[in-house]
Structures are given as structure tokens and as C-alpha cells.
Amino acid sequence: MTEPADFGMEPFRIKAVEAIPLTTRRERRDALEKAGYNLFNLPSDAVTIDLLTDSGTSAMSDVQWAGLMLGDESYAGSRNYYRFEEAVRGIFGYEHVIPTHQGRVAENLLFSRVVGPGDTIPNNSHFDTTRANIENNGGRAVDCVIERAYDPADPHPFKGNMDLDRLRETIEEAGPDNVPFCMLTITNNSGGGQPVSLANARAVAGLLEGYGIPLLFDACRFAENAWFVREREQGQEGRDLGEIAREMFGLGDGCTMSAKKDGLVNIGGFLALNDDEWAERVTRLLVLVEGFPTYGGLAGRDLEAIARGLEEVLEPAYLRYRVGQVASLAEGLRDAGVPILEPPGGHAIYLDAAGFLPHVPPEEFPAQALACELYLEGGVRGVEIGSLMFAAPDSETGEVRHPRLELVRLALPRRVYTDAHLRYVVAACRRVLERREEIGGMEIVDTAPVLRHFTATLRPLPA
Numbered sequence: 416m417t418e419p420a421d422f423g424m425e426p427f428r429i430k431a432v433e434a435i436p437l438t439t440r441r442e443r444r445d446a447l448e449k450a451g452y453n454l455f456n457l458p459s460d461a462v463t464i465d466l467l468t469d470s471g472t473s474a475m476s477d478v479q480w481a482g483l484m485l486g487d488e489s490y491a492g493s494r495n496y497y498r499f500e501e502a503v504r505g506i507f508g509y510e511h512v513i514p515t516h517q518g519r520v521a522e523n524l525l526f527s528r529v530v531g532p533g534d535t536i537p538n539n540s541h542f543d544t545t546r547a548n549i550e551n552n553g554g555r556a557v558d559c560v561i562e563r564a565y566d567p568a569d570p571h572p573f574k575g576n577m578d579l580d581r582l583r584e585t586i587e588e589a590g591p592d593n594v595p596f597c598m599l600t601i602t603n604n605s606g607g608g609q610p611v612s613l614a615n616a617r618a619v620a621g622l623l624e625g626y627g628i629p630l631l632f633d634a635c636r637f638a639e640n641a642w643f644v645r646e647r648e649q650g651q652e653g654r655d656l657g658e659i660a661r662e663m664f665g666l667g668d669g670c671t672m673s674a675k676k677d678g679l680v681n682i683g684g685f686l687a688l689n690d691d692e693w694a695e696r697v698t699r700l701l702v703l704v705e706g707f708p709t710y711g712g713l714a715g716r717d718l719e720a721i722a723r724g725l726e727e728v729l730e731p732a733y734l735r736y737r738v739g740q741v742a743s744l745a746e747g748l749r750d751a752g753v754p755i756l757e758p759p760g761g762h763a764i765y766l767d768a769a770g771f772l773p774h775v776p777p778e779e780f781p782a783q784a785l786a787c788e789l790y791l792e793g794g795v796r797g798v799e800i801g802s803l804m805f806a807a808p809d810s811e812t813g814e815v816r817h818p819r820l821e822l823v824r825l826a827l828p829r830r831v832y833t834d835a836h837l838r839y840v841v842a843a844c845r846r847v848l849e850r851r852e853e854i855g856g857m858e859i860v861d862t863a864p865v866l867r868h869f870t871a872t873l874r875p876l877p878a
């Protein structure tokens with residue numbers, strides 16, 4: 416029988432199209448110089464294929480667009496809020512559902528209430544805004560992902576898993592009273608979009624229970640994580656994806672969520688918590704800085720779109736297509752000899768810049784150099800996840816510590832690009848690979864003290 420899934424066929428057809436910018440190499444060179452060799456500074460009109468992020472870049476479905484027309488923009492008690500609350504509770508199961516306009520606000524609201532100087536927050540790998548929001552409140556953000564996550568070639572099926580010994584050591588060293596909560600990021604974005612198994616989450620929850628430490632999920636890509644559990648974890652094959660997600664979240668006490676990922680919307684997020692006291696403290700601050708508790712910085716129509724997105728994102732046909740598209744990009748890159756982080760993640764491919772440009776040392780930002788070359792070659796915009804994002808002076812010795820991986824992330828917006836777009840991306844990567852010896856590193860011209868990768872300007876160094 417002919418099965419659509421065997422062809423990686425998109426489970427949708429296209430109802431509206433958006434023209435993409437086509438540029439010349441000269442225009443790209445000028446744009447890059449003007450942007451200070453920081454791809455965040457590029458106008459999107461200069462970008463042909465934008466793989467900067469999968470966040471807020473999804474194409475909404477006709478059902479979601481129709482939902483926008485049902486927006487109830489009442490200041491208090493919007494009916495869309497109740498739909499949203501029901502959709503969130505149905506999957507995540509937590510008592511209090513606090514809408515925010517994006518994920519980092521959920522982090523900021525909670526962390527500013529419950530994290531203080533001297534506190535330690537373990538995670539498999541903190542995302543940059545998570546780390547920054549913890550550190551901004553005087554806390555210490557510690558990554559406890561399994562050692563195998565740091566080997567780009569290791570095909571471990573659950574490379575997002577927490578290392579339980581490392582977690583225990585981190586808690587013992589800090590003292591359990593100084594660990595207000597522990598996080599688990601599903602999938603683990605900073606570690607390559609890698610999933611966490613149900614078994615690992617269960618073990619983490621068990622360990623934390625012994626210490627009385629709450630577990631919070633960073634749930635941005637929970638549906639992609641559920642898909643990997645179903646595909647890769649023993650005993651989970653063919654299980655309902657909503658059930659997998661519910662079991663996962665049932666192990667914890669709450670979550671932060673950027674709906675800009677697996678909510679399939681362009682803006683939105685939430686914080687969901689079981690603890691009444693935490694929820695009350697956060698809600699008081701929410702009213703001060705974000706909005707009334709039934710809209711939290713969003714329009715009623717946005718809440719409706721999220722409620723509908725959360726239903727669509729767990730459809731097996733969608734997730735098969737989604738994760739399959741990422742896997743087929745990986746396959747194309749492998750065939751072209753491009754070194755990538757294995758196995759491919761749920762939302763992105765990570766080019767191994769250290770393997771791609773072995774002659775460029777970490778101090779010269781090999782991943783940033785590669786990201787710039789890829790833009791020059793084909794107008795393809797990825798993002799550096801390496802020393803520009805993460806290298807920082809050690810708080811005790813002052814010596815600069817570099818991250819263990821130098822990566823360029825090519826994140827795939829959901830339901831946006833076709834296979835022909837991705838073949839073009841592979842061709843651009845291949846061309847850059849062919850002339851890699853001519854590519855030098857970079858140096859920073861100007862930088863900010865926090866989250867510097869967003870605004871720093873750089874210049875290329877000779878090869």
C-alpha cells in the first residue's frame with residue numbers, strides 16, 4: 416500500500432504563500448559587514464532561508480487563524496483564557512496556569528520570586544535565557560547532562576538525559592536547602608535538541624523527592640520529546656503521545672513554556688505550577704509587569720491560537736513529518752560530508768563547527784565564523800551556539816572558560832520550509848566545506864555584559 420509517511424509527505428497543503436528574499440553575494444557581503452558579523456543584526460529581508468530559530472516562526476494552521484477571529488478581548492475573564500487553561504491542564508496537568516507573552520517571562524517571574532543569592536539550580540542544560548534569569552537573581556545555574564551528550568558523534572538515543580550522579584553531587588555540594596528547584600529541559604536545546612527519556616525523568620523525580628526538591632520542566636519542545644520517547648524508548652512504542660506527555664509532566668511540580676515552539680504560535684508562553692504559594696507570589700508580580708491573570712501579556716486571540724496549537728502539535732502525522740524533516744536534512748548533510756551533532760535533534764541540526772573548521776581555535780569563535788560563511792554562501796541564517804554565546808570568565812579564577820561544543824544551529828521553523836529549501840541549504844553547506852581552509856576565525860569588536868551574542872559586533876581574522 417502507498418503510505419504518505421513512507422515519503423515523509425507533509426500532512427498539510429499550502430493555503431497562503433510568502434515570497435522569500437533572493438540576494439546577490441555582494442548584497443550579502445555588504446549586509447554582513449553592516450551587521451557587524453552578527454547575524455542577529457541582519458534585516459530579515461537580507462535572509463533567503465531563515466534557520467535562526469524555530470521560535471515564533473511557525474506557520475499557523477487554518478484552524479488557528481480561524482481561532483483568531485474568535486478572540487474575546489475582554490480585560491478580565493476572556494473566554495479564550497478558559498479554553499487555553501483547559502488545553503494546558505489537559506496536557507500538563509498542573510493546577511495554576513499563568514499566561515505570559517513568552518517563555519523567558521515565565522522564567523523571570525518565577526525565578527525573581529524563588530531564586531536568590533547562594534541558590535543553585537541544576538538542569539540537564541540551561542538554555543541561555545534560563546541561565547541568565549537565574550544568574551540575574553544571584554543564583555548559580557549548573558548543567559548536569561550525561562557525559563555522552565558532549566561527544567558529537569555519540570548516537571545515544573536520549574542525549575538530553577540527566578546524569579544522576581552529577582545531579583546528586585551538585586545538590587550535596589550546594590546543600591539541598593539551597594536548591595529551590597531542579598529543571599529538566601525537554602528537549603534539551605543547548606545540548607542539541609536531544610530528548611529525555613521517561614525512565615530518566617522518573618529517576619530524576621525520584622532522586623529529588625528524597626531531598627524534597629521540586630522538579631520543573633522547561634517544556635518548550637515537549638511534543639517533539641514525546642515523539643522521541645514513543646520512537647526510541649523501550650515499552651513506549653505506539654503509545655498515545657498525549658499520554659506520554661501527561662506521564663512526563665505528572666512526574667514534576669510545574670513547568671515554564673515558550674508556546675513559540677511546540678505551541679505552534681508566533682507569540683506566547685506560560686508558567687504552570689502546583690504550588691499555591693508560589694503561584695500567588697508569581698501572580699502578584701504578573702499583574703505588576705505583564706498583565707491581568709487571564710491574559711498575561713497576550714491578546715485573547717493569541718490564547719485561542721495557543722489552545723488550538725497545543726492540540727495540533729501532538730498529532731502523530733504532524734510529529735512524524737516534523738522530526739522526519741529534521742532527520743532528512745541531517746541525512747543530506749551527512750552525505751555531503753558535513754560534520755553534524757549526532758543524532759539529529761527534534762527541531763534543529765547542529766553543525767559541529769570544531770570539526771568543520773579544526774584550524775580555528777575556540778578563542779576565535781569557529782562557530783560564529785562558520786555561521787557567517789553560510790550566510791555569505793547562500794543567504795542561510797543559522798545561529799552560533801558556542802564560545803560567543805557561552806564562553807565566560809570563571810567566577811573564581813577569572814580565566815575564560817569555553818563551552819565543550821562549538822555548534823551552529825540550523826533550526827527548522829515548523830511547517831514553513833519544503834524539502835527543496837532544505838536541499839538548497841545542504842548545497843550551501845557543501846560549498847562552504849569545500850573552501851574551509853580559506854576561512855579564518857573572528858574577534859569581538861564590541862560586546863555587552865549579558866547575553867552578548869545578541870548584540871556583539873565582530874570582525875573576521877585572516878585564515
Ligand code: F0G
Pocket residue numbers: 467468469470517518519520542544545600604605633635672673674675683684
Ligand atoms: N527555554 C528553552 C529551552 C528555549 O529554547 C527558549 C527559547 C526559552 C526557554 C525562552 O523562550 O524565547 O519564548 O522567551 N529559545 C529560542 C531559541 C529563542 O531560538 O532556541 P522565549
